[in-house]
Each structure stands twice: as structure tokens, then as C-alpha cells.
Amino acid sequence: MVFFTPGPSQLYPTVPGHLETAWRSGVLSISHRSDTFKEIYATSERNLRMLLNIPESHRILFLSSATEAMERIILNCVKHASFHLINGAFSQRFFNIAEQLNKKATSHISVFGAGFIANEVTVPVEAELICATHNETSTGVAIPLAEIYALRRKSPGALLVVDVVSSVPYIELDYSRLDAAFFSVQKGFGLPAGLGVLIANDHCFVKAEQVKNNGVSIGSYHSLPELADRARKNQTPETPNILGIYLLGKVCADMLVKGIDHIRAETERKADRIYAGINVISGLAPFIGDPNYRSRTVIVAETDRNSEEIIAKLAAAGIIVSAGYGKYRERQIRIANFPAHSVEAVKKLINCLDPN
């Protein structure tokens, strides 16, 4: 079986070996306050920082999911008002979370399958946080980063947080042009689900203190200040997903050996192959019209038949892809293109997609 699902997805090939090492060496039993754990934490933090080229201006914090990251960033960086670029299910969820946390959430809405250009977006003056989703896993739209960064330039009073859930480690971020970013590990890192990563600069921490000093709760054990206090000691406030942190460090090390440039170039070549296949195979067509907005990591194809038929045919060949999201379920398929997906597996996928 090869899982081309957009997350959880195919395991990075080295994961089973690391899993076995983990339980054999006691990683699953050690105390989260032990020196052994602190070393695991420090290694994971260091390897991830190196792989994604995260500068010292930004801290790395471990949470349980990307959804949790949305909640924590809203709680800590918004006293009153947030602003959301909505163009799919996950950016919509970010907006909903802000409303549930009693913030005044406003939005710029693009239709499902579209992106935005910064010039068309008006960020309200009162917005304290701009929330953008780089790669909409539900639609296969990737917003050019320049459009996202431009929003921050236009609104110097607001912080910018970018959901990079399904685009790391492929995407290369310019951290000087964003305040926070977050992802979960079961997509591009090819790891078991249950770990989220939040990357945040000092502006976010200063803002959290301001919100708190205004008498607004910023949450408890996972407030930014508590996370940072523990992170300085290579720990987390609660007993975390130790296995997840361990595996992230190991897989980052493996990716560093392979080379991030190599991984990114390979991702490009595989994406080119998949889009080329979708373009020529009868009964399939790329959902996203504008090539500049087509995701390289979550590729969505329209189908002329019920998608179930195609999904079943692929499954019979040991290949798992996803249906379209929500109401597009029957009319689209979604194909992930992550580092765990080998060129050979991509070739096999395209062969199986082609009915001829």
C-alpha cells in the first residue's frame, strides 16, 4: 500500500526503523522531565530548525495538532479582532475558532478553488492578527507567498500567522516576513499523527503578555508564555507525545542527510509529473485553473466519473488517494506529493490512473 492521502499519509521510509529503536531503547517509558527526554527535545528542535532554516528570532513550540495551534495563536495574539483569508475548509475552520473564542473575526472570502491577491484584500485597521492558509488541503490551492507577505506590509499593526500544514518541508519560508507559522507532522514529514508545531517570534510573545495584562485569558498550560518557559528547558508543560517529538527529530535528521534542496527539487519533478498525467489522462483535469495557484504538495483533479470508481481502482493496485473535500467528494480526487512519496510510486500512480 502507498498512501497518497493528504494527511495522515505515507510514512517516511525510515519511520518503522525509528519506531523500533524507540521502544527498544526505552524512549516510550522515559520521564518527560529526564535528561534523556531533554536531549531528545533539543535534538528535535535543532534538526527541525536546521531543516526549515528557522532563524533564532522564532521559537519552536510543540502542540498536539495544527488545529490546536489555531486555537492557541488566536487566544494568545488576539485581544479583540482577527482577520482571515478564507478559501477552503481549513481557513474557514481558523475563522470559526476565532469566533468560538469570542473574538471579532472578519474575513476576505475567495470561492472554493480560488486564492487571493494582496491588492484586492482590505485588512481592517482593528485586526491584530492576519490568518492565512498557504496551502488549502481541501482545495489544492497554494497562495504565492509574496501575496501573503504583502498583507503584513500593508498592515504593520497586525501580526501575520501562516498555516503551512500541508506545504512544509517543501515550501521555503522567509521568517522575517511572518510572525508565526504552524503545521502538523502527519503530512509532509510522513509521521504518525498527534503532534503540532508552532513557530513564533517575539512579537507573538509580547502580544500574549499584553492580552493577559488586559485581563483576557490566554489559556492555561499551553499559553505561549508557559510553552516558552518550558521550551527554554527543553521540556513541555504537560507530558507530551514523546514518541512524536522523537520521530520528528529522527526524520528531520534523515531529511538533512538527503538534503532539503534535493527534497524540494524532487517534489517539483513529482508535481510536474502528476499534473502532466492529469492533463493528458482522459477523464481527469486539474481543478485549479491558474498554474500559479496550483499546490505542488496537494494536487486536486476533477473526475468525469464518480471519484469512488477511480479510488477503488487505485486501491486494488495498492494505491490510496483521497476523495474531494465536502461537496466535491464525488467529483474530485486529491493526491498528496510529500517527501515520503518516491518517484517510483508516483510513476505507478500515474500508470494506474491511466485507463489506457
Added chain:
Amino acid sequence: MVFFTPGPSQLYPTVPGHLETAWRSGVLSISHRSDTFKEIYATSERNLRMLLNIPESHRILFLSSATEAMERIILNCVKHASFHLINGAFSQRFFNIAEQLNKKATSHISVFGAGFIANEVTVPVEAELICATHNETSTGVAIPLAEIYALRRKSPGALLVVDVVSSVPYIELDYSRLDAAFFSVQKGFGLPAGLGVLIANDHCFVKAEQVKNNGVSIGSYHSLPELADRARKNQTPETPNILGIYLLGKVCADMLVKGIDHIRAETERKADRIYAGINVISGLAPFIGDPNYRSRTVIVAETDRNSEEIIAKLAAAGIIVSAGYGKYRERQIRIANFPAHSVEAVKKLINCLDPN
């Protein structure tokens, strides 16, 4: 190595086998919206319900940690005021969390190493939630359940939540006498850390709706109503720790085969052995004076030497125990007695503790 640490702790012996089955069968790659996941969820829920004899009046919800359970229960079941029985670090944390969430938290404080009796406790009339810690992992005090249940009888207007983090599956709860209970899986279940379980009855859900209708935020993706909505479909709001949920279901099944009565009786016998050892071995003494308040699952001994010396000696023999908590670090050791700890390992522990 045998980990007698009070959590994370020794893996239940079947865990490595289940881990291998998990990755080989694709459990680490399946979608959290797939039928396969729903079956895993349903199995885990059913097995846990059977093992702990949880009635249908109480729902089972999956979170990331017991610490998260504290936050979620406060957010959802307290509009204004909570009341806390504090007798150690973890009951203190529960109190702190309520304060951080801007609730009016009041408490009855017992000294470190003591418990309470219900007759001595006055629950304020305004308290909406009584928070009790059954087994204080920091001190080795277990409060007799009758004392905890009595608090609810005395305060019929308040809900009762019991932290059973380090006492399940050993302890047998009477769910008709409590509204909610929670634990994490890296203690008595012998599983890798990263999963919390919240058990809550309808009173908790009704209360959450009341709090929300009063305009107070009950959180977002992990509010009780959202958790329950998804739980009805055997799902979670976010991509959860799928491996954790899978392993919990498997280990509960294994414990059901062994028999919960057998596990509980064995826990009693092992606890008797450990306390007997501590009583006779020179240089050690039980920290908790009153045998009625001595935990059967987290056993704390005072040491006449620096605890580091004893810990190092045991480690050389492949046995890991914990130091005392906080300022008791150098003067105490803590020994877990969970289902994963075999009678043979306990005998070896006692032999190694005895300097003669």
C-alpha cells in the same frame, strides 16, 4: 530495564507487538475520517468502557493529555467558580489552570502528604465544579473514594470531577457518584504518552451549553459539544493521536483477557509486597503515615540517604524509579505499581532495594 516511574512508565508487555502491527497494517497512514479509523475508535471506546465498566450515562472523549482534560473541564463546566481539593502538585495545577482561565477558584488545602475527609471540607455555595485528585502522583496519597463522593452529596448544585490519572485501571469507580473523571494513558495503561481520556456525563454537557449561552467561551475544537458531536461518529474534531487510540483499544482488549479482577488483585498483592519491603528495609520508610491514605499504585518512600544514591544503585541493576517530587526530590523515592509491572519485577525491585 524496567521502569517503575509513575508515568511515563513501563510499557504494557503487548505494546511492542501492537506497535509493529500498527505500522505494518497502515494504521499510521489511514485518514482520521476513514471507516477504518472509525472502527479503531469504536473498538477502543468499547474496550475501555468494558474494562472500566463505564455506564452509558457517561461519554468517553479523547484528548491529548490529562492536563488538557483539566483545562477543558474547567472551560466547559465553570462559568464563574470552581472549588479544588489541593494536596499535592497535580491538584495544585488543576487550581492554577482554573485561575488562568479567569475563574474564581477556591480551595481546601491539605499539607503535602496528607489527604482530607469530607466532613472537614466546606464547599462554597457558588462552586459549580468540585475538583478532586484521587491519587496524588506527587505525594503517593490516595483519597478514599467515599470521601470524594461525599463532597458531591453535600453540594448537590455542583458537578464533581475526579482526576484518576495514576489510579486507573486499578481503581473501581462508581460513576453514578461522579460527573466526570479523566486520566492519561502513559501510567496505568502502560502506553506511550500523548493521549488523555475524559469521561463525562450529561450534566457536564448541559452545563457546557449553559456556560456558552451565557456568552462565556468554552473553547473551540475541543469544547465538550464539539467533542461529543464527533464522538457520535467515532471521530475526533482534529486529526488525533491515531496510534494512541489504536494502542489503547488493543491494550484494553489484552487486559480484558487477563481479567480486570485479576489485575486488581495482583495490584493489591504487589502493593502489599512493596510496602512490606519498605517497612523492613533499613533506610526506607513509607512517607504516608495513615495506611488508609496510602496509594496502591504510586508508592512513596522516605530515604535516610540522598535518594540519588538509591536511584543510581537500582539503575545499575536495570530498575528505574523516580525521585521525590519537587523539594522532596532528595529525600524520597517514588515507585509505580501498574499492571505492566510483573510480580517478578517487583520481587527484583525489593531485592535490589535491600542493601543486605
